[in-house]
Amino acid sequence: MMLSKTGTMRDAYGEALLELGSTHPNVVVLGADTTGSLKSGVFQGKFPERFFNMGIAEQNLVGVAAGFALSGKTAYAGTYAIFVPGKCVDQIRNNIAYPNLDVKIVCSHGGISVGPDGASHQQVEDVAIMRAIPRMRVVVPADSVSTKSTIIKIADIPGPFYVRLTRPTTQIVYEGGFEYEFGKAKVLMEGGDVAIFANGIMVPEAVKAAESLRSGGTSASVIDLHTVKPIDSETVTRFAEKCGCVVTAEEHNVLGGMGSAVAEVLGEKRPTPMKRVGVMDTFGESGDAPALLKKYGLTSSHVAEAAETVIKMRR
Amino acid sequence: MEAAQEVIRLKETARNTRKLILESLAEAGSGHPGGSLSAVELLVGLYFHVMRYDPKNPVWPDRDRFFLSKGHAAPLLYAILAQAGYFPVEELMTLRKMGSRLQGHPSMGIPGVEAPAGSEGIGLSLGVGTSLAAKVDKKNYRTYVLMGDGEQQEGQIWEAAMSASKFRLDNLTAIVDRNGIQQDGLTEQIMPIEPLAAKWRAFNWNVIEVDGYDFSQLLDGFELAASTRNRPTVIIAHTVKGKGISFMEWSPQYHGTAPAKDKLSAVLSELK
Numbered sequence: 001m002m003l004s005k006t007g008t009m010r011d012a013y014g015e016a017l018l019e020l021g022s023t024h025p026n027v028v029v030l031g032a033d034t035t036g037s038l039k040s041g042v043f044q045g046k047f048p049e050r051f052f053n054m055g056i057a058e059q060n061l062v063g064v065a066a067g068f069a070l071s072g073k074t075a076y077a078g079t080y081a082i083f084v085p086g087k088c089v090d091q092i093r094n095n096i097a098y099p100n101l102d103v104k105i106v107c108s109h110g111g112i113s114v115g116p117d118g119a120s121h122q123q124v125e126d127v128a129i130m131r132a133i134p135r136m137r138v139v140v141p142a143d144s145v146s147t148k149s150t151i152i153k154i155a156d157i158p159g160p161f162y163v164r165l166t167r168p169t170t171q172i173v174y175e176g177g178f179e180y181e182f183g184k185a186k187v188l189m190e191g192g193d194v195a196i197f198a199n200g201i202m203v204p205e206a207v208k209a210a211e212s213l214r215s216g217g218t219s220a221s222v223i224d225l226h227t228v229k230p231i232d233s234e235t236v237t238r239f240a241e242k243c244g245c246v247v248t249a250e251e252h253n254v255l256g257g258m259g260s261a262v263a264e265v266l267g268e269k270r271p272t273p274m275k276r277v278g279v280m281d282t283f284g285e286s287g288d289a290p291a292l293l294k295k296y297g298l299t300s301s302h303v304a305e306a307a308e309t310v311i312k313m314r315r
Numbered sequence: 316m317e318a319a320q321e322v323i324r325l326k327e328t329a330r331n332t333r334k335l336i337l338e339s340l341a342e343a344g345s346g347h348p349g350g351s352l353s354a355v356e357l358l359v360g361l362y363f364h365v366m367r368y369d370p371k372n373p374v375w376p377d378r379d380r381f382f383l384s385k386g387h388a389a390p391l392l393y394a395i396l397a398q399a400g401y402f403p404v405e406e407l408m409t410l411r412k413m414g415s416r417l418q419g420h421p422s423m424g425i426p427g428v429e430a431p432a433g434s435e436g437i438g439l440s441l442g443v444g445t446s447l448a449a450k451v452d453k454k455n456y457r458t459y460v461l462m463g464d465g466e467q468q469e470g471q472i473w474e475a476a477m478s479a480s481k482f483r484l485d486n487l488t489a490i491v492d493r494n495g496i497q498q499d500g501l502t503e504q505i506m507p508i509e510p511l512a513a514k515w516r517a518f519n520w521n522v523i524e525v526d527g528y529d530f531s532q533l534l535d536g537f538e539l540a541a542s543t544r545n546r547p548t549v550i551i552a553h554t555v556k557g558k559g560i561s562f563m564e565w566s567p568q569y570h571g572t573a574p575a576k577d578k579l580s581a582v583l584s585e586l587k
Contacts, residue, residue, distance in 0.1 A: 028448075028451065049451060050451060052447065052482075054474075054478055055474075055477070055478070055481075057471075057474035057477065057478065059437070059440070059470075059471040059474060060440045060443070060471055060474035060475050060477075060478055062440070063437055063438075063439075063440020063441055063443070063444065063471065063475065064440050064441075064443045064444040064447065064475075064478065065444065066430070066440070066441055066444060067440065067441040067442065067443060067444015067445045067446075067447070067448065068444045068445075068447065068448050069444075070380075070429060070430060070441065070444065070445055070448075071444065071445050071448030071449070071452070072376070072448070073448055073451075075444075090434050090437065091434075091437055091440070091471075094431055094432075094433065094434045094437060095430070095431075095437055095440070095441065098422070098423070098431045099422075099423045099430055099431050100423070
């Protein structure tokens with residue numbers, strides 16, 4: 001697989017919103033003083049009457065988005081991940097998920113790759129929080145290409161979504177294009193020795209890990225499990241069965257995230273040896289993204305190492 | 316003379332609303348009488364004089380919107396909606412029971428209920444959203460939000476207040492049921508919210524204070540709110556917790572204690 005190009009998920013978010021502005025007159029966009037950073041501000045340039053900056057008041061941001069949805073709008077609302085799932089869990093639960101409203105919460109700056117801002121800004125619990133809320137759907141796109149497709153496609157899937165983006169420019173996995181399919185994992189590489197499920201920026205790391213494993217004679221499957229909820233349990237069990245061991249890789253606490261979701265599926269449907277790569281239930285710190293990802297165990301070599309360990313656990 | 320007759324009609328509806336609240340709560344065996352009884356006239360005025368809606372078509376796009384932010388007053392909202400024709404009055408006796416549509420706090424699926432409620436402080440933001448949507452769609456429906464006075468302690472109320480004045484939401488009217496009492500005691504002892512009118516004025520709202528049991532003051536207030544341009548209005552309605560039942564009035568205990576079933580007829584005999 002080629003990983004030669006890079007892209008920024010936030011740019012893709014802005015581009016997707018611009019397209020939706022033209023194709024979907026019911027779309028409104030709300031931000032909270034980070035609209036320049038999230039690139040949702042480009043929507044304001046073209047559709048000022050459907051753009052609302054709510055200031056540094058995230059709970060109101062969520063509630064007002066719900067009010068729009070109650071009036072027949074599809075509301076895209078977001079800011080940095082650290083300021084929404086944790087700070088607004090009550091509003092998300094009671095104002096959006098319980099009444100099943102058409103609000104798409106899109107947050108950037110998920111994970112530890114936020115970098116120098118430090119632990120207060122590094123959201124590593126959001127997938128766990130959002131996954132636990134009934135009716136909420138959770139998507140963690142792998143790159144800018146899939147981000148754009150995801151943002152556009154979910155406009156036509158009624159009900160609440162949480163889409164988690166990352167801050168830095170990252171490697172493009174889907175140079176050849178990507179069409180978001182709701183709840184359907186994307187198989188990137190097929191191999192028989194180990195199945196690696198990844199999402200977010202860990203997808204390119206998983207691809208690199210699989211390529212390095214291949215040079216050592218190990219063939220790995222790599223699956224982009226972008227939609228954590230509802231989880232594609234068919235694909236998860238099929239690849240667990242095919243390979244006999246599983247690695248999960250996510251830029252999130254290993255407690256409650258995608259790895260936990262995979263473990264839940266396999267524990268009930270097909271118990272399989274597995275290793276989770278992720279943030280080991282700890283807070284981050286300031287640093288540049290590559291250094292942090294290395295220190296906190298979120299690189300291709302950590303994925304490859306986990307694969308080698310879990311292969312030895314196969315029955 | 317016509318106005319006087321209208322007030323007589325509204326007073327009769329208020330009396331019947333109190334009766335339905337108490338009967339449904341006694342049947343349920345739990346729930347919140349105090350804050351339901353205090354705000355009866357506020358909702359009777361809205362639903363039976365002010366608001367435009369169609370109970371046969373609860374999702375009529377041009378209807379006025381009402382959000383109950385103080386969700387524990389569900390028995391009041393249900394009694395009002397039943398009398399307005401959204402569902403049979405007899406259904407009120409299923410309140411809080413397994414399998415009933417009438418959940419302990421408002422939820423979707425009850426005809427006439429616009430949004431779930433129960434977590435304090437989050438309802439005004441919904442009203443800001445529907446008011447903004449009305450502006451976007453160039454529709455002239457109005458949005459009303461009933462808040463408790465205890466929930467003025469929630470920070471999100473003030474986030475919503477700030478945003479409503481930023482966007483000049485003159486199609487939004489908030490009402491504060493200023494009954495002075497919250498679950499643990501007096502608001503001014505638990506966490507003082509005064510000077511309340513000055514707070515709302517400082518957030519650039521049009522503030523109207525009324526006696527919550529004087530229909531002519533109330534209806535004038537709603538009219539003034541509707542004719543005010545470029546600013547949202549808050550009506551601070553001075554009320555009495557547990558209004559109408561002597562032992563419930565001014566009693567924090569009856570914030571969340573239902574009347575006993577075997578005492579119901581004595582309780583109802585107090586209603587004037």
